[in-house]
Amino acid sequence: MAIFNIKKRELECKIVYYGPGRSGKTTNMEYIYKTYKKQVVGEMVSVDTEGDRTLFFDFLPMGLGQIKGFDIKVQVYTVPGQVQYKSTRKLVLKGVDGVIFVADSLAVRREKNMLSLKDLQHNLKEYGINIVNIPLIMQHNKRDLTGQGVPVMTIEQMERDLNRQLKVPSFPASAIIGESVGATLKECLKLTLLSLKKQIKSG
Amino acid sequence: MGNFVLAGNITFLNLGDILQLLGSNASTGVLRITSKYAQDMGLIYFFNGNPVNASLGSLAGLDAVNSLFGWLDGEFEFIEEKVAGENIIKKSRMQIILDCLRMLDDGQIDKLGPVTFTKKSLHPLNKLPNQPIIRGPLIDYTYVVDEEEVHAGNKIVMEGKHGGWLWVILEGTAEIIRETPKGPLEILKIGEGAFIGSVASFLLLEGSVRSAAIIAVNNVLLGVLDSRRLSVDFLRMSDQFRSFSISLDRRLKQATNMAVDINLNNIKIEEFVSGKQVIAQGENVEGLFTITEGEAHIARNTENGYVPLASLYPGDFFGHVPFLDMGQEPHSASVFGSKDLKTSELDPDILGKEYNQLSYTFKSFIEHLANCILATSMLACEFGKNAVRKKPVL
Numbered sequence: 001m002a003i004f005n006i007k008k009r010e011l012e013c014k015i016v017y018y019g020p021g022r023s024g025k026t027t028n029m030e031y032i033y034k035t036y037k038k039q040v041v042g043e044m045v046s047v048d049t050e051g052d053r054t055l056f057f058d059f060l061p062m063g064l065g066q067i068k069g070f071d072i073k074v075q076v077y078t079v080p081g082q083v084q085y086k087s088t089r090k091l092v093l094k095g096v097d098g099v100i101f102v103a104d105s106l107a108v109r110r111e112k113n114m115l116s117l118k119d120l121q122h123n124l125k126e127y128g129i130n131i132v133n134i135p136l137i138m139q140h141n142k143r144d145l146t147g148q149g150v151p152v153m154t155i156e157q158m159e160r161d162l163n164r165q166l167k168v169p170s171f172p173a174s175a176i177i178g179e180s181v182g183a184t185l186k187e188c189l190k191l192t193l194l195s196l197k198k199q200i201k202s203g
Numbered sequence: 204m205g206n207f208v209l210a211g212n213i214t215f216l217n218l219g220d221i222l223q224l225l226g227s228n229a230s231t232g233v234l235r236i237t238s239k240y241a242q243d244m245g246l247i248y249f250f251n252g253n254p255v256n257a258s259l260g261s262l263a264g265l266d267a268v269n270s271l272f273g274w275l276d277g278e279f280e281f282i283e284e285k286v287a288g289e290n291i292i293k294k295s296r297m298q299i300i301l302d303c304l305r306m307l308d309d310g311q312i313d314k315l316g317p318v319t320f321t322k323k324s325l326h327p328l329n330k331l332p333n334q335p336i337i338r339g340p341l342i343d344y345t346y347v348v349d350e351e352e353v354h355a356g357n358k359i360v361m362e363g364k365h366g367g368w369l370w371v372i373l374e375g376t377a378e379i380i381r382e383t384p385k386g387p388l389e390i391l392k393i394g395e396g397a398f399i400g401s402v403a404s405f406l407l408l409e410g411s412v413r414s415a416a417i418i419a420v421n422n423v424l425l426g427v428l429d430s431r432r433l434s435v436d437f438l439r440m441s442d443q444f445r446s447f448s449i450s451l452d453r454r455l456k457q458a459t460n461m462a463v464d465i466n467l468n469n470i471k472i473e474e475f476v477s478g479k480q481v482i483a484q485g486e487n488v489e490g491l492f493t494i495t496e497g498e499a500h501i502a503r504n505t506e507n508g509y510v511p512l513a514s515l516y517p518g519d520f521f522g523h524v525p526f527l528d529m530g531q532e533p534h535s536a537s538v539f540g541s542k543d544l545k546t547s548e549l550d551p552d553i554l555g556k557e558y559n560q561l562s563y564t565f566k567s568f569i570e571h572l573a574n575c576i577l578a579t580s581m582l583a584c585e586f587g588k589n590a591v592r593k594k595p596v597l
Contacts, residue, residue, distance in 0.1 A: 012227060047301040085308045091220075
């Protein structure tokens with residue numbers, strides 16, 4: 001549910017990075033913040049939460065055009081997964097327009113990925129959103145660890161685990177070197193705007 | 204003086220939401236927040252959508268904003284006007300919001316509202332449910348005829364003794380404790396503004412037996428309430444409202460009994476929910492009913508199955524009470540009726556009107572009963588969870 005800000009002639013929408021702790025949500029956001037600095041409005045807000053960090057910044061993506069003559073402004077968030085951070089999660093997920101799920105390719109994190117995705121579904125439901133209706137992109141992160149001596153899951157296995165039913169666009173990525181970070185966000189923005197345009201038309 | 208441009212209740216729009224709203228609107232002015240649970244008014248000054256200063260009692264700047272994030276109940280008004288003075292608060296709006304919400308969830312900001320929870324124990328082995336503390340709004344002091352001090356650890360009320368005194372806690376915290384065969388069981392903690400005593404004490408014939416012990420956790424200052432004046436308030440009520448308030452009082456006792464029984468594993472839930480479902484949990488029911496014959500059982504459907512919350516008998520009401528939240532039916536519990544259940548319908552609007560005309564003290568008393576029922580129901584469900592865990596694996 002994006003907000004039309006008549007005063008500033010901006011359409012504010014919200015993209016949230018979700019995923020298990022240490023899967024690379026922060027790395028994704030930090031990369032975007034650094035690489036697209038010119039399109040970022042203001043500073044990045046960072047709050048240390050137990051075992052995880054909550055990040056936020058405003059983003060004015062270029063080349064996305066306008067909707068009804070309004071510029072598009074994106075609020076980008078990560079959300080702490082720990083159960084106790086209910087208030088933060090509520091604020092972040094309220095009115096979310098698009099979600100990027102960052103999954104961890106490490107084999108030991110397999111269960112954590114699945115639990116986190118289930119948790120996302122549950123939390124979205126609590127705020128009246130069905131996971132199959134919201135623009136969602138899957139990112140299989142830490143591909144750079146393949147062949148480094150640590151057990152890494154194959155893309156096929158990750159797709160089977162996480163994306164078999166959802167069938168959303170997915171990207172193999174290495175957020176640490178910036179690979180596919182921009183592409184993931186771009187795809188999410190594209191889907192989000194399409195969905196918003198649809199909502200505006202039907203609403 | 205500027206004009207009100209936005210006003211409402213923070214239970215509907217919380218401070219985080221308000222800050223974002225004023226932020227994206229780039230508003231300049233003063234946000235005023237009041238709560239009946241607080242003596243002081245909170246003020247946050249905005250310039251171009253960013254909080255620049257704040258005050259709450261002796262607190263100023265960011266400390267005041269942090270503290271205001273703990274208010275769970277209250278009213279806000281935003282007044283559009285010029286804001287002078289320097290920017291005491293340097294943090295950005297989102298930084299404030301996200302920091303405060305984290306502190307709130309980490310238990311670093313005290314919560315203020317009718318039912319709050321004691322800080323979570325950091326000890327991993329401590330699996331006890333978080334204990335709620337029930338507070339009430341500030342008291343109308345004209346109803347207080349005397350003050351009494353009870354030292355920490357002393358009993359305010361003994362279980363099983365007769366007594367008709369009514370008190371309100373002016374300072375400190377007390378514990379409500381029930382004696383059980385397994386030893387004393389702590390039910391709830393009550394704090395400032397909470398009432399001690401029951402509506403039944405106004406019924407001269409019924410002589411009231413204290414249903415639980417109340418023990419001072421720290422030094423407690425009690426206000427002895429003017430029972431003559433409260434009796435007059437009670438007698439002025441319509442018959443309907445009198446039975447309603449007595450039934451509410453009974454329901455609290457019922458809920459407490461149930462919680463104790465669940466803790467002792469004395470409940471046969473199959474029998475409890477065997478009747479016909481009159482109201483399904485979560486159903487959008489508008490009606491309010493009095494039982495004329497038969498009985499009704501209230502139970503909440505949880506992950507671990509049904510948890511019994513109360514049994515109701517002729518004279519008791521059930522249904523949707525628009526002006527009170529007891530945390531039971533219709534939103535958070537189902538109602539099961541016995542075969543011979545007969546009811547007559549009440550008009551919630553008439554009751555609601557009468558409720559609004561009650562003296563401030565009596566109204567707070569009724570509200571306190573509802574909050575206690577809500578918290579006790581939550582406790583019963585917690586006990587229910589533990590009971591499931593304790594069941595032997597077959």
